[in-house]
Amino acid sequence: MPGKVFAMQKLEDYDISPITGFLPSEPPLRRLTNPYFEVWESTMDDFNALLLAGRLRERVRKLPVLDYKQLSSKPEHRRAFLVLCMLSHGYVWGKHEEVSESLPACLAVPWTKIATVLGVCPVVCHASVVLWNYKPLWEDGPLDLSNLGALATYSGSVDEAWFYLVTVAIEASGAPALKPIMSAIENIELGQEEQLLVNLNDIQSCLKNMNVDLARMSEKCDPYVFYWKIRPYLAGWENMADAGLPLGLIYEGVDNFWYTETDEYADMSHLSEAERVLQQYRTYAGGSAAQSSLIHTMDVAFGVEHHPTGERKFRRPSNAQRLDRYNNMPPVSPGEQLASKRRSESGSASMQRSYSNEPVKSNRNNFIQTMRKYMPREHRHFLSDLEKAANIRPYMLKLQNIHELGDITTVQTQLLDAYNACLDQLKAFRDKHVQIVSLYIVNQARKGPNIPHGGFAIDGSRTTAPKEKATGSRTQAIKDSATEQDSTSDSMSDGDETKSKVNILYPQTALSTSPSVPKNSSLYKLNNLLPTLGLAKFVDPESKVVRGTGGTNVMPFLKQSRDETADTKIITQQPPKLDQALGQVNGDEAVAPTDSSKQSWTDWLSKTIQQ
Numbered sequence: 234m235p236g237k238v239f240a241m242q243k244l245e246d247y248d249i250s251p252i253t254g255f256l257p258s259e260p261p262l263r264r265l266t267n268p269y270f271e272v273w274e275s276t277m278d279d280f281n282a283l284l285l286a287g288r289l290r291e292r293v294r295k296l297p298v299l300d301y302k303q304l305s306s307k308p309e310h311r312r313a314f315l316v317l318c319m320l321s322h323g324y325v326w327g328k329h330e331e332v333s334e335s336l337p338a339c340l341a342v343p344w345t346k347i348a349t350v351l352g353v354c355p356v357v358c359h360a361s362v363v364l365w366n367y368k369p370l371w372e373d374g375p376l377d378l379s380n381l382g383a384l385a386t387y388s389g390s391v392d393e394a395w396f397y398l399v400t401v402a403i404e405a406s407g408a409p410a411l412k413p414i415m416s417a418i419e420n421i422e423l424g425q426e427e428q429l430l431v432n433l434n435d436i437q438s439c440l441k442n443m444n445v446d447l448a449r450m451s452e453k454c455d456p457y458v459f460y461w462k463i464r465p466y467l468a469g470w471e472n473m474a475d476a477g478l479p480l481g482l483i484y485e486g487v488d489n490f491w492y493t494e495t496d497e498y499a500d501m502s503h504l505s506e507a508e509r510v511l512q513q514y515r516t517y518a519g520g521s522a523a524q525s526s527l528i529h530t531m532d533v534a535f536g537v538e539h540h541p542t543g544e545r546k547f548r549r550p551s552n553a554q555r556l557d558r559y560n561n562m563p564p565v566s567p568g569e570q571l572a573s574k575r576r577s578e579s580g581s582a583s584m585q586r587s588y589s590n591e592p593v594k595s596n597r598n599n600f601i602q603t604m605r606k607y608m609p610r611e612h613r614h615f616l617s618d619l620e621k622a623a624n625i626r627p628y629m630l631k632l633q634n635i636h637e638l639g640d641i642t643t644v645q646t647q648l649l650d651a652y653n654a655c656l657d658q659l660k661a662f663r664d665k666h667v668q669i670v671s672l673y674i675v676n677q678a679r680k681g682p683n684i685p686h687g688g689f690a691i692d693g694s695r696t697t698a699p700k701e702k703a704t705g706s707r708t709q710a711i712k713d714s715a716t717e718q719d720s721t722s723d724s725m726s727d728g729d730e731t732k733s734k735v736n737i738l739y740p741q742t743a744l745s746t747s748p749s750v751p752k753n754s755s756l757y758k759l760n761n762l763l764p765t766l767g768l769a770k771f772v773d774p775e776s777k778v779v780r781g782t783g784g785t786n787v788m789p790f791l792k793q794s795r796d797e798t799a800d801t802k803i804i805t806q807q808p809p810k811l812d813q814a815l816g817q818v819n820g821d822e823a824v825a826p827t828d829s830s831k832q833s834w835t836d837w838l839s840k841t842i843q844q
């Protein structure tokens with residue numbers, strides 16, 4: 234094997250624990266104990282009540298602008314960041330209030346500073362509501378769903394806590410895969426195949442556990458509550474014109490003209506007043522588990538490549554696709570957009586920020602790449618180093634070659650099987666995820682806000698609730714529902730609204746699910762009249778496009794991501810077809826080597842070509 238290509242640092246150097254993975258090695262702080270920050274913590278104590286009473290903004294506006302430098306440790310920075318994510322998103326989206334286009338300095342200034350310390354963006358993210366938002370119920374208990382509570386939620390609901398905690402459990406289940414991934418890279422370099430096999434089997438069992446956790450989402454997180462009550466608060470301020478933030482959000486008191494990359498002020502003298510106003514806005518995508526470094530790690534380790542949605546591998550993008558915003562990194566604010574246009578007109582690069590308009594590798598799905606901006610800095614660095622060091626897939630391709638030459642050993646065959654088994658598990662994860670998104674987003678968006686719990690039989694002609702399932706055991710019902718969702722997910726996402734499927738996730742209510750409301754019904758009209766809160770909006774049942782937090786057209790995007798995982802598997806077929814094909818083309822009687830003839834395929838092929 235070739236020598237070391239890229240040396241990774243230890244996991245701990247990337248702020249990753251060999252035991253808890255991307256979760257902090259110690260449980261997150263439950264409270265900032267420094268009395269200086271008591272005003273934040275006491276506002277958090279009343280957070281859900283203030284939001285409910287419609288008085289959160291009033292309380293927030295009375296807060297002083299605190300100095301973030303009084304925070305003295307990383308756990309404190311994380312706790313403060315979570316607090317500010319809760320208060321800020323609660324402030325912006327409100328509860329049945331008009332959205333606020335600006336965030337007061339008492340939140341915006343410390344939030345932005347702490348985000349810079351942690352290397353994330355000042356917006357809610359996977360790290361804040363998942364990685365830094367749990368508490369073990371018993372300190373010596375396991376990090377699993379039997380022993381976890383959430384520190385903060387927007388809605389105050391157990392459904393929201395469950396949504397975060399299932400994701401915490403997935404992170405915990407995946408954590409023990411990180412060491413074997415690092416060892417696998419080492420073992421490939423050292424040519425230690427037996428140990429590599431152990432590594433791959435260990436990773437596979439972690440992936441299995443992650444799948445078990447994901448399948449538990451529907452146990453205690455109601456899709457209706459998720460879509461209409463929780464998701465609105467996870468929205469950011471990018472592509473949010475429909476929700477009342479066409480330009481993004483103004484972070485009051487935050488100087489948008491200071492470039493940390495170059496450590497200097499930009500020269501603004503050439504900008505018009507309108508352009509300066511636009512520069513105040515910031516646009517960020519909202520929180521999504523697409524920002525989980527764990528899933529990115531699996532992709533990078535196994536060499537799963539994600540391409541722009543709708544593009545097949547290695548195909549050049551069409552003009553239309555090139556115009557898609559995910560083929561180009563979005564500028565950070567509308568002001569930046571104008572400045573960038575001006576730059577390209579004048580040929581000047583003086584105001585360019587390092588992350589805007591950079592050419593991005595064309596074979597990358599840019600949404601997935603962009604999500605790394607929202608990960609903690611060290612985790613992002615880990616992924617970028619892992620990309621340089623990852624050698625598992627190249628090694629498997631080499632084994633595939635050896636297999637085709639007929640020289641493969643038993644351990645090598647087992648290695649290929651183990652690699653494929655890992656990809657099977659990762660694909661199973663994405664299969665389940667597609668079903669969940671279908672039920673929790675597509676289905677909810679098409680029904681509208683007026684059908685609680687997956688759909689009361691408002692329109693009796695379209696719905697049925699089977700009694701035997703409603704009275705069956707809850708576990709059985711959940712299993713059955715998974716089967717039903719399997720069959721519904723494709724039909725729903727492919728725009729087939731004719732079928733009415735039963736939702737028995739909540740069998741005690743014997744409710745049923747209609748994937749959409751009939752057009753021209755009074756319910757349809759009512760749904761269209763109701764205000765949109767962030768991402769919670771009614772989508773016309775005839776529309777095939779339902780957007781995700783980051784603006785993706787969710788179903789095609791997620792299905793492609795799943796299919797790309799399956800495509801990565803190594804196909805280990807003997808090549809008899811090649812022989813037949815050559816025989817047919819040449820019209821001769823080429824005899825391919827059999828397993829017993831010691832001739833290799835390469836020898837045979839070169840002899841055949843020479844004939």
Ligand code: HEM
Nearest residue numbers: 400521522523525528669670673781782783784785787794
């Ligand atoms: C109710 C549960 C969930 C819903 C409704 C949901 C929804 C979504 C949506 C809409 C997207 C598309 C990206 C966007 O535009 O925002 C997405 C992507 C993604 N989600 Fe989830 N998600 C859920 C749970 C999870 C969990 C528990 C994980 C595990 C860490 C996860 C991991 C991912 C990943 C990795 C992506 C990027 C696409 C990919 O890599 O295949 N999601 N999710």
